Amino acid sequence: MKIIDGKFYSEQILSELRAEVAGLIDRDLRVPHIAAILVGSDGASETYIANKEKKARSVGITSSLYRLPANVSEKELLDVISFLNNDDEVDGILVQLPLPAHISATRVIETILPSKDVDGFHPINMGRLALGQDGFVPATPMGIMELLRRASIDTAGKHCVILGRSNIVGTPAALLMSRNNKYANSTVTLCHSKTENLAAIASSADILIAAIGKPEFVTASMIREGAVVIDVGIHRLPLKDGNYRIVGDVKYDEAATRTSAITPVPGGVGVMTTTCLLQNVMKAYHLRNGARPI
Ligand code: NAP
Numbered sequence: 173m174k175i176i177d178g179k180f181y182s183e184q185i186l187s188e189l190r191a192e193v194a195g196l197i198d199r200d201l202r203v204p205h206i207a208a209i210l211v212g213s214d215g216a217s218e219t220y221i222a223n224k225e226k227k228a229r230s231v232g233i234t235s236s237l238y239r240l241p242a243n244v245s246e247k248e249l250l251d252v253i254s255f256l257n258n259d260d261e262v263d264g265i266l267v268q269l270p271l272p273a274h275i276s277a278t279r280v281i282e283t284i285l286p287s288k289d290v291d292g293f294h295p296i297n298m299g300r301l302a303l304g305q306d307g308f309v310p311a312t313p314m315g316i317m318e319l320l321r322r323a324s325i326d327t328a329g330k331h332c333v334i335l336g337r338s339n340i341v342g343t344p345a346a347l348l349m350s351r352n353n354k355y356a357n358s359t360v361t362l363c364h365s366k367t368e369n370l371a372a373i374a375s376s377a378d379i380l381i382a383a384i385g386k387p388e389f390v391t392a393s394m395i396r397e398g399a400v401v402i403d404v405g406i407h408r409l410p411l412k413d414g415n416y417r418i419v420g421d422v423k424y425d426e427a428a429t430r431t432s433a434i435t436p437v438p439g440g441v442g443v444m445t446t447t448c449l450l451q452n453v454m455k456a457y458h459l460r461n462g463a464r465p466i
Pocket of ligand 1: 405
């Protein structure tokens with residue numbers, strides 16, 4: 173059984189990005205820049221943003237953080253985005269979700285210039301993804317594809333079952349896995365809360381991607397012997413001593429006895445997500461500089 177080591181592949185990609193940024197500095201060129209917007213001071217969002225900024229810095233990508241109060245009006249937030257859309261020094265814009273209830277996340281996402289939408293949530297980028305065109309792909313499914321490719325998992329002609337159809341994970345993952353290219357070409361079944369016989373469908377998968385948001389939902393009996401399992405879930409389970417244990421959507425210990433390859437949690441998909449976001453920032457930079465067409 174092989175452990176698909178997200179930390180290892182993430183470091184590989186970060187080294188590639190670091191070398192690319194160093195090459196820009198050597199040529200006296202501007203380095204990529206990401207602008208992040210944080211509304212309010214939710215603890216988890218603060219941590220996510222800090223991690224993204226730290227990782228960006230580690231490869232030489234610069235960042236700026238726009239902090240807005242929780243009671244900021246939608247108009248004020250949209251004005252900040254418009255300002256960043258027009259700033260030539262900004263390659264990517266990231267608005268940390270979730271937003272307070274009085275702000276429409278849809279309007280916010282649609283205000284970001286598609287060419288700076290490094291989260292890949294804008295309808296234009298989602299549309300490009302659906303059409304098989306080049307654009308920005310959301311970082312989590314992008315991380316899944318990078319893991320499969322770098323770990324040399326054969327996907328062509330395989331039955332890939334995806335549990336969960338969210339816009340940020342399951343649906344884009346289904347589109348990517350069914351694309352007509354060497355690193356995809358899977359036959360995809362996309363499951364959700366109304367799916368009947370989910371356990372039977374899951375156990376027919378060659379590749380099982382769990383993005384269901386339920387701690388340790390996938391048990392050994394739902395996994396075909398020799399399947400590849402990609403666990404997207406991240407949950408903190410409180411322990412009696414006040415600490416917590418991080419688990420995924422898959423019951424790892426029992427699943428691992430049946431799989432040919434599996435991603436751990438933590439250290440699997442999660443660590444790839446911020447790394448792939450930086451790949452998108454680099455892509456946005458090249459796009460804006462005309463060096464690489466989108
Ligand atoms: P989400 O928006 O809550 O979507 C969950 C999906 O699972 C929905 O499509 C839902 O179906 C389906 N579902 C829920 N309960 C089900 C059940 N009992 N049977 C079948 N389907 C069921 O979640 P998400 O944002 O995609 O996230 C999924 C997981 O990935 C979470 O654990 C999240 O923390 C994690 N995550 C990790 C990363 C990362 O960087 N590793 C990034 C994003 C998310 P319906 O559509 O019918 O409601």
